[in-house]
Amino acid sequence: MSDANARSDAPKVVLVTGASTFLGGYLTTRLAQNPSIERVLAVDARVPSKDMLRRMGRAEFVRADIRRPTIAKVIENARVDTVVHAATSVMDTVAHSPAIKELNVIGAMQVCAACQRAPSVRRLVLRSTGMVYGSSAADPAHFAEDNRARVEPTTGYGRDLLDVESYARGLARRRQDIDVTILRPTAMLGPKISTRMSIYFSSPIIPVVIGYQPRLQFLHEEDALAALEHATLLGRPGTFNLAADGVVTLTQAIRRAGRVELPVPANLLGSVAGVFRGMRVATLHGDQASYLTYGRVLDTARMRAELGFAPKYSSLETLDDFIARRPLEPVVSSGAWHRLEQKIAETARSLV
DSSP states (O other): OOGGGOOOOOOSEEEEEOTTSHHHHHHHHHHHTOTTOOEEEEEESSOOOHHHHHHHTTOEEEEOOTTSTHHHHHHHHHTOSEEEEOOOOOOOOSSOOHHHHIIIIIHHHHHHHHHHHOTTOOEEEEEOOGGGGOOOTTOOSSBOTTOOOSSOOOSHHHHHHHHHHHHHHHHHHHOTTSEEEEEEEOOEEOSSOOOHHHHHHHSSEEEEETTOOOEEOOEEHHHHHHHHHHHHHHOOOEEEEEOOSSOEEHHHHHHHTTOEEEEEOGGGHHHHHHHTGGGTBOOOOGGGTTHHHHBOOBOOHHIIIIIOOOOSSOHHHHHHHHHHHSOOOOOOOHHHHHHHHHHHHHHHHHHO
16 A cells, blocks of 8 residues: 555545445435535445435435444445445444444455455545554654554454454455555544543543543544545545544543543443433543543654645644534532432442
8 A cells, every 4th residue: 555556536426335334424425415426325224314314416326324234235236445444433332342343353354355345446435433542651753654552452343443454454465456544543533523522521521541642633523534535535544543633632621511520530430421311411432441541642744744634623623613613511519419429439339
């Protein structure tokens, strides 16, 4: 996937997976508005909302499960030349469910296999994640694309996408005429998209780890869509981090959002979120604890120099736009706060 192999030909028939998701649906909308693209197919096992279908305009929705071999027939019959795999899912319960893992891993396996068999395919764009780098005390100040995780994710979404990326690279080796672009966005925020961090910051009480000040980057939802569209049209092969300029500490983010910090020991972070979810304490996923302890910062030099993309929003501007345009939960009452403190003490005693 060298830079020298970048293709200049514009896509004519584009297939986007994950049509019912924010990124998949709105990317389809953008591509359908591009007159240079002859045909846009939007694929998902779930039917998008009526509003999203209306926004998609001339795009054709195809109801198909990407975990099944039928996706190969869709690609072959439509003579698709560009596939954007945006169906990878990060939204799940605290326990990473087998269904989500199957969608991520088996779905990507089927999509890559379908691309390999279809002679018309010339481009694959994969939405991955910065979570493949993991988070640990041994991390570098900035993760470049060639860096490996110091502590590799063994479960959850980060582990899924490590496997998914390996399938995409395998496709690039077997079909060297296909340009494979892997995009690794950092934490996304925006007024419309629902992500782990948007849910986390929407809670009036936010658990944080005592003694740690993680450094965070954000990517605005509009910049995430623009990057996907840019990569789809450009066809630049390679792996690229996606993140906005600047770094925000977790404490800075919580204070700007007007939320209340709930300092807890590191080994209680997941337990606090699980026990007190009914009291509107921030929901955490099992593989978020290390991220909210150590943070993660991505190097974006390759994004700018080779992909040719620059986000419009900085990390701080992304956070502020999210705060300004996304209604947040009301701050809890003093009575609820007292009950929360009592339950924290009970949970701590039970874990001793």
